[in-house]
Amino acid sequence: MLAQLHQVEQSLNQVILGKQQQIRLSLCCLLAEGHLLLEDLPGLGKTTLAHALANSLGLSYRRVQFTSDLLPADLTGISIYDARSQQFHFQPGPVFSQVLLADEINRASPKTQSALLEAMEERQVSTDGETRPLPSPFFVIATQNPLFHAGTSALPESQLDRFLMRLSLGFPERAAEHQLLVEDSKGSRLQFLTQQLDSDTLKNLQKQVTAVHVSDAVIDYLLSLVDASRNRNDMLPLSPRASKALLRASKAHALLAGRDFTSADDVQQVFPSVAEHRLDPRSSAASHSLSQILLEQTDCPL
Amino acid sequence: MLVLLSRQALLFFYVILLAVIMLLHQALPLWYSAILLLLLLYRWPLQQSSSKVNKLKRINIIAALILLLLLISIRQSGVFHFMIQILLLSVTCRLVLIRQRHDSHQLLWVLYFLLACCFIFYQSILVSLLILALLLLTLYSHYQLYASKQHQLQLLQLGKAILITLPIWISLFLLFPRLQPLWRIPTAEAAVTGLADSLDPGSIENLVQSDKLAFRAIFSGSLPPRQQLYWRAKVYEDFDGRSWNVNQRFDRRQPGSRQSANPNIEQTVSYQIIAEVSNQRSLFALGMPVQYANSVRPASAYLVEARRPVSQRLSYQLVSELQAIPQDIALEQQLNSRTVSANPKTKVLAAELVANAGSTAGLIEQISEMFRQQPYFYSLNPPRLGDNSIDAFLFDSRTGFCSHYASATAVLLREAGVPARVVGGYQGGVWHEEQQYLEVRQREAHAWVEYYANNGWQRFDPTAVIAPERVLDGLDAALSADEQNQLQASWRRFSAFNYINQQLLHLDYYWSVWVLGFDESQQLNLWQQLKAAGKLLALLGSLLVAALLLWWFLRLQRQPPKFAAPVLLIRRYFGKVLVNKPAGQHFSQFIAELKTHNAANTTLLGKIDSLYQRAVYADDQQALLLLEQHLKQNAKTLAKLNWPEKQASAR
Structure with missing residues (x-):
């Protein structure tokens, strides 16, 4: 099962060239059942990665391009009057899929953004006084442009907090870009995606993540990292939700590394992408300055 | 860094x-x-x-x-x-x-x-x-x-730390052995203060102007009457017609034996003296000292001297008999009968006095009578005298300070055939009732005469005749208002300053008694007292130790162990190099770096790392045992692991 996962990882690396670390982290995020936020300049491959991830997990997915005039109902769905049966029929929106690809999420109005909130956290949608559960598993893979770009409205802290990780791909290395240009004529890069998981395997893997062993010492270290953020005034404090997210992501990272126990290294590897957008919502995803400070200054006795 | x-x-x-x-x-x-x-x-x-x-x-x-x-x-x-x-x-x-x-x-x-x-x-x-x-x-x-x-x-923390270390300070002060060669303070060349080896007419007047402390005295019994407080410091035996000098040969000769023939218990005084720095050896004693402390030794003419020039405060204990000083050696009478050719008028006067007086006592009476009846004056500012200073004083100026009267009397006595010498020292002092000590300053400097009669050197103070207040009430009483002003430093006239100064002096007194005076013998005393209270102290000590142990144990119980067992193991065996680990780095990362500097031990380090990871992260007891084994076996290798020293400072 783990071998399958590694094959998926390899084929993802064929789609996005030279970004092994980000791909591993994004897989971590999905294994830990968390939502993923990709932030980058346009053209760096975030939409490709989002598609590739959704594809490789073998899940049904819908894509929504967020614009400033997108309404909440466009996401959640609306009730339409059926003249024949003389009844209202609920027409489910794109949210009712296993993976929602929310492209350029920060172009939508805050109202629409917050409509996603409930869906992401509660995994359910309430419309017309009726609460409808979302399919399981349910992921949101959102992409966004950096905040300084025209026509963007920042995601509020509350919503950022609901993304387990925020990742940035950044520019490819020269060799990787060279290969990209050489293979350009062959068509979309998504064709390199040869391996897929089926949904049973994914469920199994997610179960295994929860079973990964965490020693008290690692939890202590994790807590001292979180605690350090709470005693400073140059960053926002990390919430208990953040520490839960950190633990889950670390476990997933350990599983991906083929271990059945979590190490301090796992915590340190996932910490920047889990913590940075919670420490400073206005920071850009490419910089990890605050989380680096915490990692360097917090004593790791392990 | x-x-x-x-x-x-x-x-x-x-x-x-x-x-x-x-x-x-x-x-x-x-x-x-x-x-x-x-x-x-x-x-x-x-x-x-x-x-x-x-x-x-x-x-x-x-x-x-x-x-x-x-x-x-x-x-x-x-x-x-x-x-x-x-x-x-x-x-x-x-x-x-x-x-x-x-x-x-x-x-x-x-x-x-x-x-x-x-x-x-x-x-x-x-x-x-x-x-x-x-x-x-x-x-x-x-x-x-x-x-x-x-x-x-944090001031509170600081105060706590000082409070905790205070018993250690005190016990170091009390119990640290005063090893002689280490403890002694080297004597430095410095200006000599106090009475000099030579007594000119005028030298005591200068000394009296100084307000400096000469010594303090603490009496074990009651304070003797003021007329008995003649502190002998120097004996002047050589007269050159103008000034008196200490006889160098006499000064160096061995003092005779110091056995008091008939110890007169009623007349003994026991006292402790804390002498200030004078950078000379001569010390102070009342009458005839019969018992000496270790730090001082007897000198000729029943004086007392220190073993080294006094370059720091010196405290010593003496017991004295207040009586005439016995003859120290046979030569003394002869030595103190020498006359010089100067002062012809005085010679004539002496001859007249001898003719009128029948005995030595009569002679002394006559001299006293002369000073009392004829217009002689006591003054801090006597006129300057020429070469025949005694003639000039006795017949022309008739105004003088204690040294003038002492020196004139001694010369008169010698001319009349009675052995006589001038003694320099201090007279009286200021008694502090509350603190129970006598404070003697340089201004109490004084000179008087000793003449030989009735198998002993009898004290005769001509100043007591001309100005009895000097002896009974101190110097101030004997001087005119102008002269008193001359003696007082201008700031001393303000009573507030005076008060503060006096309090500081008292503080200084306690300091010198309790801190500086704490020497070997005091330490020995303390040890003996401790020994006497040994059982009680042992009980208290063991109680204290038990309480400390209990406290420590309770603390240990309350706090969970700070580090997991594998971490403690690693700390023990990697202690030296582990110092170089940055705070945020975990051990496996550090090992990876360590491997690059220790190519020979890569496999060992790798093995330790994997065992450690299993032990600390997977809570694997088996791995913990193996890890301990591995560390123990390779302890020597681990102690020699390299870490580039200069890497940090080169940056």
């Missing part, structure tokens, strides 16, 4: 060093202090120019030159002062060049040492407090060097 010194730290160092130079000025020639100050000022032009190497070169050349000068003058200053000079030179040169925290280590330690050296020159309470303050400032700047920026000095 390169950490630059802050301005504040530099300022502190400057202040401390300047203060130390001031305090140690006795050990430094004036030119040397000036050079040190110039060198300190040289820092600013030096910092603006040239490279580090250049600066070092320049300072080294300057230091070598100064060292050469010091070596040339070593004969004048002596080895001890030379050592202090070298230490100061090194500190100053270091301070001129210093830029980084790293450089300040030696500087700080030498400063601590120099501060301790200050106690060689000063033991008074005020200077001790000053030195203590400087010590605290040094400690504070030492602390500041390593404290993080945000960290504030």
